[in-house]
Amino acid sequence: MFERITFDPEIMGGRACIRGMRISVSLVLSLLANGMSTTEVLEAYPYLEVEDISACLEYAAFLASEEVHSLTESAA
Numbered sequence: 001m002f003e004r005i006t007f008d009p010e011i012m013g014g015r016a017c018i019r020g021m022r023i024s025v026s027l028v029l030s031l032l033a034n035g036m037s038t039t040e041v042l043e044a045y046p047y048l049e050v051e052d053i054s055a056c057l058e059y060a061a062f063l064a065s066e067e068v069h070s071l072t073e074s075a076a
Helices: 025-033 038-044 050-064
Strands: none
Touching: 025 038, 025 050, 038 050
16 A cells, blocks of 8 residues: 555664655654655655655555544443
């Protein structure tokens, strides 16, 4: 589903990373959230590609789509 997002216990402690590199999804998202543009992120990390940033955003959207269901006691 997320071909560019990888998980490896030997890299960044198993955090979600981009294509097996030591660049975590959370780092990219933090940079974007703090005002960096995609172009600025790509300039700072030239080994990243536009598709990597898109994959980070898609992954974040997927995680944010979690649903919370309340648990109610069943009537006895």
